[in-house]
Amino acid sequence: MRGAKSAKWVTGAIIVALAATACGGGNGDKGDSAGGKVDPNGIFSVELGEPEKPLLTGDTMESNGSAVMAGLFSTLVDYKADGSLEMINAESVTTTDSKTWTVKLKKGWTFHDGTPVTAKSYVDAWNWNANVENAQGLASWFADIKGFEKVHPEEEGAKPTSKTLDGLKVVDESTLTIELAKPVPYFAHKLAYIVFAPLPESFFKDPEAGGQKPVGNGPYKFKNWDHKKQIEIVRYDDYKGPNKAKNGGVTFKNYTTLEAAYEDLKSGNVDVLRQIAPKDLPLYRTDLGDRAVDQAYSAIQTIAVAFYADQWKKPKQVDPRVIQGLSMAIDRATITKTVLNGTREPATGWVAKGVLGYQPDAVEITKYDPAKAKELITAGGGVPNNQISIQYNADGGHKEWVEAVCNSITQATSVKCVGDGKPDFQADLTARKEKQVKSLYRSGWVLDYPVNANFISDLFRTGAGGNQGDFSNKELDAKIAKADSAKTLEESVKEYQAIEKDLVNYMPSIPLWYYKVNAGFSENVSGVAYGQDGDPILTGVEVKQK
Amino acid sequence: MGRYVARRLLQMIPVFFGTTLLIFLMVYSLPGDPVAGLFGDKGASPATIEAIKHKLGLDQPLWKQYWDYMSGIILHFDFGTQIRNDRPVTEVLGDAFPVTLQLATLAFAFELIFGIGLGIIAGLRAGRLADNSILIFTLLIISIPVFVLGYIIKMVFAFNLGWIQPNVSNDQLWSEMIAPAVVLGGLSLAYVARLTRTTMAENLRADYMRTAIAKGLPRRRVIGVHLMRNSMIPVVTFLGTDIGALMGGAIVTERIFNVKGVGGLIAESITRREGTTLVGLVTILVIVYLVTSLLIDLLYAVLDPRIRYA
Numbered sequence: 069m070r071g072a073k074s075a076k077w078v079t080g081a082i083i084v085a086l087a088a089t090a091c092g093g094g095n096g097d098k099g100d101s102a103g104g105k106v107d108p109n110g111i112f113s114v115e116l117g118e119p120e121k122p123l124l125t126g127d128t129m130e131s132n133g134s135a136v137m138a139g140l141f142s143t144l145v146d147y148k149a150d151g152s153l154e155m156i157n158a159e160s161v162t163t164t165d166s167k168t169w170t171v172k173l174k175k176g177w178t179f180h181d182g183t184p185v186t187a188k189s190y191v192d193a194w195n196w197n198a199n200v201e202n203a204q205g206l207a208s209w210f211a212d213i214k215g216f217e218k219v220h221p222e223e224e225g226a227k228p229t230s231k232t233l234d235g236l237k238v239v240d241e242s243t244l245t246i247e248l249a250k251p252v253p254y255f256a257h258k259l260a261y262i263v264f265a266p267l268p269e270s271f272f273k274d275p276e277a278g279g280q281k282p283v284g285n286g287p288y289k290f291k292n293w294d295h296k297k298q299i300e301i302v303r304y305d306d307y308k309g310p311n312k313a314k315n316g317g318v319t320f321k322n323y324t325t326l327e328a329a330y331e332d333l334k335s336g337n338v339d340v341l342r343q344i345a346p347k348d349l350p351l352y353r354t355d356l357g358d359r360a361v362d363q364a365y366s367a368i369q370t371i372a373v374a375f376y377a378d379q380w381k382k383p384k385q386v387d388p389r390v391i392q393g394l395s396m397a398i399d400r401a402t403i404t405k406t407v408l409n410g411t412r413e414p415a416t417g418w419v420a421k422g423v424l425g426y427q428p429d430a431v432e433i434t435k436y437d438p439a440k441a442k443e444l445i446t447a448g449g450g451v452p453n454n455q456i457s458i459q460y461n462a463d464g465g466h467k468e469w470v471e472a473v474c475n476s477i478t479q480a481t482s483v484k485c486v487g488d489g490k491p492d493f494q495a496d497l498t499a500r501k502e503k504q505v506k507s508l509y510r511s512g513w514v515l516d517y518p519v520n521a522n523f524i525s526d527l528f529r530t531g532a533g534g535n536q537g538d539f540s541n542k543e544l545d546a547k548i549a550k551a552d553s554a555k556t557l558e559e560s561v562k563e564y565q566a567i568e569k570d571l572v573n574y575m576p577s578i579p580l581w582y583y584k585v586n587a588g589f590s591e592n593v594s595g596v597a598y599g600q601d602g603d604p605i606l607t608g609v610e611v612k613q614k
Numbered sequence: 615m616g617r618y619v620a621r622r623l624l625q626m627i628p629v630f631f632g633t634t635l636l637i638f639l640m641v642y643s644l645p646g647d648p649v650a651g652l653f654g655d656k657g658a659s660p661a662t663i664e665a666i667k668h669k670l671g672l673d674q675p676l677w678k679q680y681w682d683y684m685s686g687i688i689l690h691f692d693f694g695t696q697i698r699n700d701r702p703v704t705e706v707l708g709d710a711f712p713v714t715l716q717l718a719t720l721a722f723a724f725e726l727i728f729g730i731g732l733g734i735i736a737g738l739r740a741g742r743l744a745d746n747s748i749l750i751f752t753l754l755i756i757s758i759p760v761f762v763l764g765y766i767i768k769m770v771f772a773f774n775l776g777w778i779q780p781n782v783s784n785d786q787l788w789s790e791m792i793a794p795a796v797v798l799g800g801l802s803l804a805y806v807a808r809l810t811r812t813t814m815a816e817n818l819r820a821d822y823m824r825t826a827i828a829k830g831l832p833r834r835r836v837i838g839v840h841l842m843r844n845s846m847i848p849v850v851t852f853l854g855t856d857i858g859a860l861m862g863g864a865i866v867t868e869r870i871f872n873v874k875g876v877g878g879l880i881a882e883s884i885t886r887r888e889g890t891t892l893v894g895l896v897t898i899l900v901i902v903y904l905v906t907s908l909l910i911d912l913l914y915a916v917l918d919p920r921i922r923y924a
Binding site: 118119120121122129200201202203204205208220221222224225226276279294295296297298321322323324325327328331332334335337492493494495497498499501 | 646648651652653660665698874878
């Protein structure tokens with residue numbers, strides 16, 4: 069933890085130093101001598117950490133790997149900023165009952181090794197990713213498809229009884245059908261995720277090589293991965309999709325710290341950043357001018373309730389009004405502005421912005437109202453022991469806001485509140501997994517697919533993957549099941565909107581704020597935009613002539 | 615002499631096993647499951663976690679894991695694979711150590727040349743202006759924390775003057791390594807200078823010095839051979855242990871200057887519970903320590919003929 073402390077220490081010194089030299093700043097800039105002419109073959113660089121795992125479509129869960137994979141692979145569909153679908157490798161994705169889906173592929177697509185992309189490439193890839201023996205982290209994505217439990221039994225040590233998912237059928241070269249175990253109205257949106265990408269024949273012969281030198285079907289092809297230093301991808305000229313690259317390629321550069329990356333951005337050594345370090349946040353807008361990026365993306369930070377903890381369970385199940393009260397005791401506006409430097413936006417519901425079905429001001433309980441908060445807590449029978457704690461991981465920059473939230477709660481309601489810091493994310497997760505959280509814990513969620521169901525069903529359904537606080541309510545489960553069996557996507561979205569409004573009566577968690585992308589880019593590039601997952605959209609970037 | 619070296623080399627064997635076992639147990643006892651950590655907030659099915667653990671051998675009893683690990687190292691020079699990305703640890707270490715070695719060499723050369731140089735000047739002029747200003751200078755360096763020094767150097771030389779690039783690029787040019795090496799070697803430089811100064815100032819008054827001067831030897835020889843050789847023992851001791859520290863303890867400097875060396879790797883391995891990587895790293899560092907301390911001990915005999923090893 070010495071590192072963390074040091075960084076905080078330095079903050080003061082550097083801000084002073086930067087202020088003193090603000091006038092001299094920007095001497096590293098190269099100037100736009102070329103007059104902004106675009107070089108269609110120009111290669112630009114993006115700051116990126118080392119991907120945690122090999123570059124496998126079924127195992128890339130964190131943002132570093134995802135950013136590379138997004139360039140290398142194209143999926144059947146993609147979604148636009150409003151959550152609606154755009155066909156990429158698919159000609160059409162159709163269904164009549166939300167249970168059987170027919171996918172027609174665009175013709176003439178090839179992988180980077182020249183082999184054609186066919187319906188079989190998809191089916192084989194999905195079967196491989198779903199198989200428990202391949203231990204892919206994203207395997208549960210195939211759980212909707214019929215026969216998943218045979219390929220991927222849940223219990224420890226169980227062996228798969230089948231190598232293929234029953235629900236997948238290759239009809240011809242460019243058509244496949246997907247039969248689901250039960251109707252999922254928003255299944256087409258899930259297909260945009262990287263785990264549903266196709267894989268070439270060569271992959272199955274040597275999956276290990278496939279993870280180090282992936283062969284995809286996307287707008288860029290893989291060139292080189294120099295571990296912990298850089299990853300290079302270059303434009304694939306035979307790409308047939310609508311999102312053809314407007315540049316020659318991307319070099320992903322690894323930095324030890326975000327501070328270092330930011331300094332390199334200012335000296336022109338890296339072109340696109342995905343994040344700005346807390347130390348540089350107060351000044352980056354002045355430093356970069358209109359090259360500073362400040363944009364919301366679809367992720368939310370919440371404080372979840374550990375419903376299995378004695379505090380909430382004994383002697384009786386806690387009244388949701390108590391948690392409503394705690395929620396209303398948090399001054400989100402002030403905390404996001406001061407402690408978090410404007411890098412977050414106060415939440416107004418459980419569903420993040422940019423998601424199909426997002427409703428502004430969905431609920432009232434995120435408004436700061438100390439008087440009402442007190443009232444609600446008293447009406448609900450008070451907080452047991454009149455004390456709460458919020459568990460968080462101390463290595464993620466959460467300490468400051470957890471303390472601020474605690475102060476806010478204590479001041480408004482005189483409920484004692486302390487932060488319960490775990491040394492790092494691993495320890496935090498273990499405590500959650502083994503159900504050792506004493507009271508409340510920090511939790512976050514980035515969208516998997518841009519439908520509001522993702523922020524409700526995957527978090528609050530009994531036994532859902534993201535439901536780590538053991539929240540369980542039969543009424544809510546029934547409502548979710550009903551929304552999932554809706555005839556059309558629109559109806560399902562509407563029902564989930566109603567459920568979101570209704571969540572105030574259960575209070576499975578306390579929504580805090582939405583994440584924002586705080587990033588920037590250099591003068592060498594233009595057209596830099598960020599997607600809903602917070603990553604830069606590589607294909608649209610234009611590189612200026614040098 | 616030969617027997618002494620052989621005995622010292624044999625002593626390394628239990629130290630090697632002891633340290634690896636200790637580190638292995640320590641990593642194992644840290645709270646947090648590295649495999650579950652892979653999945654973050656979203657979690658994974660028990661079957662998947664079990665399959666990964668089985669693949670990496672993490673489902674074996676602890677003694678078996680240690681046994682497999684050690685036999686891998688000794689028989690095949692195989693340090694295992696990383697949990698996160700399936701990379702062989704040997705390759706990971708092979709990437710990090712050359713970079714750190716480069717940085718440590720530069721830092722060592724810097725502290726050696728400037729440290730001893732300043733020490734000699736101060737020692738010969740003990741109590742006078744040069745001595746006092748060097749004392750103040752070293753005091754300043756000792757009292758400034760490494761990260762502050764690092765950022766000041768960046769601020770002045772990279773941003774204000776524009777002489778250097780703020781960060782080390784992926785090519786690790788020697789010229790880019792100078793700034794981090796100065797920061798890394800700065801603290802030890804101050805110690806070296808002070809040690810040299812004190813022993814020299816003391817030895818100036820020794821009997822053999824008076825004899826040497828009385829014999830009419832030239833001043834250069836008196837100072838260069840008689841005085842230096844006798845004053846170097848504590849300095850050499852310090853420099854020897856410092857090599858190990860430079861290799862392993864550069865976490866802060868490496869982070870500030872974007873150097874992808876051993877320090878950062880150690881920190882990362884701890885937070886990710888990469889037991890195999892960590893033990894491999896520490897094992898190599900322990901060997902570095904053992905070898906340098908042996909070399910230092912042998913150097914004593916060269917510097918002071920009175921010391922003999924049977």
